[in-house]
Amino acid sequence: MKPIYAAFALTACLMTAGCTEQAGDGGAEESAAGNRAEASHDAPAEEALSIVLTVDGLRLSDDSNMVTFGTPEETAIAEMDAIAGAPTERSSNDECGAGPMAFAHFGALTINFQNSRLVGWSMFDGEEWEGRPVATPAGITIGSRRAEVEAAPQAVFEETSIGLEFTADGVDGVMSEDGPEGVVINLWAGTNCIFR
Template sequence: MRTILIGGMAALALALVACDEDAEAYADEDSAVGLVDDEGDTEAEEDTDAEPGEAYDDSRYFVVLDGEGLGIVRRSDVAVTVLPFGTAADHVAATLAQSIGAPRGQESNDECGAGPMEFIDFGPLTINVQDDVFVGWWLRGDSDIATSDGTGIGTARAKVEALDGYELYEESTLGEEFTITDSNDGVVSGIFGDGDVQDLWAGTSCVFR
């Protein structure tokens, strides 16, 4: 697995590392984020431990949700793999499979407002694909996956409302919809249900309003 770094997403991923209660057990002064340039050359070592189809083991990796894509953090050396929107979908799917387990299924919908879209299901996390490109993600169901500020399924409404960039979308027909805009203008959207977060998504989605 190649480890990459782009703009603010890597900083967000590392912020979640800092908040993780086990991070200090894995990080030391020599820990570093690998870099990859536009040609794909990398300074990080390949991850030879992870096998495609391995069951999700959050003692080794955790996923960071972001308004600009996804991040995967390897706890052993705090290496951050960033998967921004616009990345080839095959690469994103393969990286997720090596990190959190093989996809459980794939569907498509030709009637999405943004155009035909495919969906690759990794359990509670789904990635949205258009023209073989990763364009969005959706999180629902029982999951510990979260954004760098800790927002995930089940997060209390009051905690979300206190976040910088929070805004309630009062004209939504989906329910109590909200958005969180970060300092890099990345936007995560979600739905409240029974006083806490029920769904989260970002990027191009297939939402029928």
């Protein structure tokens, strides 16, 4: 399968098709710059990250504010609202391999729920994020080059039915292509709705 089609297939599978409802108004796109903490030692950029994507959840604003997998849905949404505004969309999919899932979309970032508990997150290339800094603790984000992924702890690459997948620092993702010009086009951790 060609990388562009694999990326499209992954994006189409992860972006759910059922039960969509729009949430809020344009206020959902407002920046939460006032809530950002000073950059930590592991931040990949000079500007403080508003969200750090981790293997067990999301670190919001600073090291002390973790929203881990298992957090109640209402709490996770409220915490995200403080950083990224209200969800731009809510949806669900009853046909995920892991069972029925609900989703809250915050532009490029989607957080996943089962039984009203946070179980995973995913991030996609091509979705709006309004310039908010978001990355893994190792600095991997959408658009990172292969060399950046290879430099992350425990980086492993494997060609699969959805493209060139990798695991680095405990987080999974897909590259746009094999080779040094490849960039990260998808990231995820926890339970996700991926059709292989």
